[in-house]
Amino acid sequence: MIRWCRFSANILFFSFLSLLLVCRYAYALLPFVATGLALLAVLYWAFFSPGRWSLDREDVFFLLAMLVFAVLWLGDVLRTGAWPVGEGNQGVWLPLWPLMAAVVMVAWRLAAPQPGFLWWGVAFGAFLAGCIAAYEYWWLGRPRAGNGMNPIPFGNLALLLGSLSLVGLISPYVTRSSLRLVLGLAVLGGLLASVLSGTRGGWVVFPVLILLLVRHVSRSWCESFRGGVVGSVLVLVAVLLAMSLMPGAPVKGRLSQGVANLQDYAGGDAGSSLGVRLEMWRAGWQLIKARPGLGWGEGRLEAQRDSWVDEGRFHQGISRYDQLHSDLVDTFARRGAVGLLSLIALYAVPLWLFWRHWLRGVDEEARALALCGVLVVVGFVGFGLSQSMLRDVRGLSGYLALIVGCWSLLKGRVAGAGLSGR
Structure with a gap:
C-alpha cells in the first residue's frame, strides 16, 4: 500500500507542477484525483493500519491553518447563500480546496513523493x-x-x-x-x-x-x-x-503605463488599469470600515460595492471584477477581521515551519526543500498584495499543492534523518 501511494503521489505531483500553466483543467482535475486517492489511502490506514500514523505537532499546526481558513470561508458561504464565482465561473468550489489539501497532506505524510x-x-x-x-x-x-x-x-x-x-x-x-x-x-x-x-x-x-x-x-x-x-x-x-x-518587451511599456496611470489618478481619472485597482482598494477600505468584524460576505460585498458605484462614489470600472485585487483587502472586506486572521495564519504557519527547518541545517537536501516552502509562501504574500491570487483557481490550487508537497517532502527527509518536529 505504501509503495502504491508513493508511486501515485510521485506521478500526480510531477504532473500537477508541469501542467498547471500548460493544460486548461490541470488545476482541478489532478487535485481531485489526488484527493480521491488520498482519501482511500487514509481510510485504509485508519481501518487496517492504525499504528502507521506519523503526524506530529508541526503537522497539526499546518493542518489547522488550512482547516480554519476553509471552515471560515465555508461559514461565509453558509451565511450568505453564495459561492465564490471566479473568472469564467471556475471558482465555485474554492472554499473546499483547503480541505482537499489537508486530506492529501495526511496521506502524503504517510507516503510522501520523492524530491x-x-x-x-x-x-x-x-x-x-x-x-x-x-x-x-x-x-x-x-x-x-x-x-x-x-x-x-x-x-x-x-x-x-x-x-x-x-x-x-x-x-x-x-x-x-x-x-x-x-x-x-x-x-x-x-x-x-x-x-x-x-x-x-x-x-x-x-x-x-x-x-x-x-x-x-x-x-x-x-x-x-x-x-x-x-x-x-x-x-x-x-x-x-x-x-x-x-526591444518590444512589455516591461518598459507597462512601467511607463503605471506611472501615467498614477498621474491620471491623481488628476481625478480612475479609468486606467492602475486607477481601477486603486479604486478597488479604496472601496475595499470603505467596506472594511463599515463592517470590520465579520465583513460583508460572498456576494454581498459585490452588491454593496456596486450600490456605491451607482451612487457615484467609485469608478464604474470596479464592477467588472469579482474581487478587490488584493488578498488582504478582499479577505478583510469579505470575511472581516476573523477572516483576515485566518488568511494570515495560512501564510504565517507554513512560513514559520519552513523557516525553522531552513535555519536548522539538518542537511543540504532538507534545507533546499525548506527553502522552496519559504519561497512559495513569500512569493504568494507578495503576489497577493496586488492580486487576489487565492481567489484564482490556479493561484489557490498552486499554493496549496506547493506547500503541501514541499512540506511532505521535507518531513520525509527529516524523518529519514531521525529527527522530529514533536
Missing part, C-alpha cells in the same frame, strides 16, 4: 511556460502572454516555478547533469514567461526571492563554491533585466 519529482515538475512547468509565452508573444503577436488564462497568475506562477528551479540548480545534492541542464533552462523559461506576461507584481517580489536564495547559498556552501553560485545568480538577474529591456 526528484519536485525538481523535474517545477523544471518542466517553468520551461513549458516560457515556451508558451515566447510563442504567444513573438509568433502570435499578443501583447501579454497568458496561455488563455489571466496573465497575472500565469506570470506570477511561472516566476515562482523558475525560482524553485533555481533552488534545485544551486543545490549541491542535485548531481544529475541532465536535471541540472533542464533546471537551468527552466529558470530562464520562468523569467521569460514572467517578463512576457507583463505582470508587474512579480517584478517587485523577485528581488526578495533572490535575496533569500543568496542567503541560502552564503550559509550552505563552502567558500570555494559561494562566489561561483552567487555569480550565477547575478548573471540570471542580469538576464532578467536584459529580457525586460529588449
